[in-house]
Amino acid sequence: MKKQQGFTLIELMIVVAIIAILAAIALPVYRDYTSKAKIANAVASLAGEKIKVGENFGAGKSGTPLCDGxxxxxxxxxxxxxxxKGDNQTTGTADTTVTIVATLPTDSTGQITWVCTVTKSPTARYKDRNCDNLG
Known part of the structure; x- marks a missing residue:
């Protein structure tokens, strides 16, 4: 009698089950990772705007002229x-929105306090969270 070679059906089913378990673990972790990356992208897109506001405040502007440039x-x-208010896309509908609010000091020598909040996120876990506490 010849010895059969190859895999049995049960062995193949075990491999498929292992792959399914690994995918079930990896997909939520990947979704969180991409959400954090989108939030970081939206925050980074506002960095230049923060500098412009700071420069305008230092120049003695107040109100709407703070947004000059x-x-x-x-x-x-x-x-x-x-x-x-910034998001992670330049066209289409953004799935991540970050809002950064600056509290202005009473005089131009004080420090501007910035508070960043995730107002829209593809992962509910990060919605309405401070941008610095995303761990």
Whole structure:
């Protein structure tokens, strides 16, 4: 009698089950990773706008002129606060939105306090969280 070679059906089913378990573990971790990357991208897209607001504040501007030089639709300002809103896409509908609010000091020698919040995220875990506490 010849010895049969190859895999039995049960061996193949075990391999498929192992791959399914690994995929079930890896996909949520990957989704979290991509969400954090999209948030980091949105925060980085606002870095230049923060610098422009800081320069304008240092030059003695207040209110709407604080947004001079910033992208249209990204920056809104009042006499006491500046709001920067950015996302992770340049066209289409963004699935991640970050809002950074600046509290302005009473004089131009004070420090601007920036508070970053994730207002829209593909992963509910990161929605309404501070951008610095995403761990």
């Amino acid at each position: 910033a992208l249209t639709g990204v920056c809104t300002a009042t006499t006491t606060a500046v709001t920067l």
